Amino acid sequence: MTWDLTAPVWEVAPTLLGAVLSHGPVSVRLVEVEAYDGGNDPASHAYRGLTSRNAVMFGPPGHLYVYFTYGMHWAANIACGPDGTASGVLLRAGEVVAGVEVAHSRRGRSTLRDLARGPGRLTQALGIDGSLGGAAVLTGGPVRLSPGVAPARIEAGPRVGVSVAADVPWRFWITGDPHVSAYRRSPRAVSPTAATSRGSTG
DNA sequence: ACAAGGATTCACT
DNA sequence: GTGAATCCTTGTA
Numbered sequence: 236m237t238w239d240l241t242a243p244v245w246e247v248a249p250t251l252l253g254a255v256l257s258h259g260p261v262s263v264r265l266v267e268v269e270a271y272d273g274g275n276d277p278a279s280h281a282y283r284g285l286t287s288r289n290a291v292m293f294g295p296p297g298h299l300y301v302y303f304t305y306g307m308h309w310a311a312n313i314a315c316g317p318d319g320t321a322s323g324v325l326l327r328a329g330e331v332v333a334g335v336e337v338a339h340s341r342r343g344r345s346t347l348r349d350l351a352r353g354p355g356r357l358t359q360a361l362g363i364d365g366s367l368g369g370a371a372v373l374t375g376g377p378v379r380l381s382p383g384v385a386p387a388r389i390e391a392g393p394r395v396g397v398s399v400a401a402d403v404p405w406r407f408w409i410t411g412d413p414h415v416s417a418y419r420r421s422p423r424a425v426s427p428t429a430a431t432s433r434g435s436t437g
Numbered sequence: 438a439c440a441a442g443g444a445t446t447c448a449c450t
Numbered sequence: 451g452t453g454a455a456t457c458c459t460t461g462t463a
Binding site for chain 2: 269271278279280302304305306307308310312325327353354355356394395
Binding site: 280283286287288302303304305306307308 | 455456457458459460461
């Protein structure tokens with residue numbers, strides 16, 4: 236028994252916390268995720284419809300949507316919703332629970348805590364890049380998602396780095412976990428008034 | 438074919 | 451805590 240990824244993405248996202256994502260020798264326990272609701276969500280890459288980049292999100296759930304951003308970083312999402320619905324969950328941060336040495340060698344100079352703390356760092360630690368886009372994570376491919384230790388407590392708050400709909404509390408993290416990335420509101424975010432919560436301090 | 442923007446990270450102070 | 455670097459994707463002509 237695994238996950239029902241066809242449920243609304245904001246319900247699926249928190250259930251991924253504590254799960255373990257593995258690629259080769261490296262495994263990461265997810266501690267922070269964000270939900271994106273496709274066509275209904277102005278912050279989603281799929282908001283404007285199907286393109287060659289976001290096509291994976293429109294397909295069946297359980298596949299990896301990997302995209303390149305800021306000219307240097309890869310970010311990984313798990314496509315959710317039934318086939319034809321373009322929702323997804325962005326994997327923002329995790330704790331490396333296996334293959335620490337490999338992850339560390341990929342990350343170069345980095346503390347244990349920072350190995351997968353942040354979307355770009357997470358993909359780098361796992362060795363995930365665009366070539367794995369579209370890979371299924373629940374059916375025994377190179378990248379696998381498996382159940383882990385359920386988190387004791389979960390918090391929700393505004394999403395990070397999103398310039399629109401930043402007030403929707405669709406960022407989920409494990410309360411008090413040191414591997415959650417530092418909260419940093421998008422420099423392009425509109426209203427500076429609503430930001431109160433802080434991710435890493437718990 | 439061209440121009441604009443981005444779901445970030447790193448090094449330095 | 452703050453500033454700078456990077457190139458791919460998308461929409462429009």
